[in-house]
């Protein structure tokens with residue numbers, strides 16, 4: 100067992116984990132933070148996406164011990180008091196979901212994606228860094244799958260917030 104300390108959604112947490120425990124399992128099973136979802140558990144679906152020091156990661160592929168000292172933000176940490184994060188509100192306005200299972204990961208990913216774009220980071224695949232049009236949003240969000248196929252609403256919500 101290794102003791103690790105993290106800030107999770109602004110709260111200081113300390114927990115003992117075996118070296119093989121994923122960050123996703125540590126969040127869900129040890130800390131009761133169940134917003135990040137386990138879809139594939141192998142880095143293919145994005146349902147487990149969280150922010151680590153503002154960077155989006157697949158928590159199922161991350162070992163908890165690697166995140167000692169980090170600031171972890173999940174869907175539970177995005178709202179400010181009673182005010183939803185603008186992306187949360189936009190997903191509701193634009194019906195960017197059906198069953199909702201992928202939504203926490205979609206929104207965390209979109210938060211980081213918009214920050215990446217604003218910082219001028221090019222898309223990893225297209226190497227474009229231009230206007231955040233529909234094609235660019237779809238490319239930059241391609242790591243987050245929606246089995247219900249709510250992609251049109253997801254893209255519209257992101258475009259709305261991107262301005």
Ligand code: FES
Nearest residue numbers: 138139140145159
């Ligand atoms: Fe982590 Fe699918 S559960 S990518």
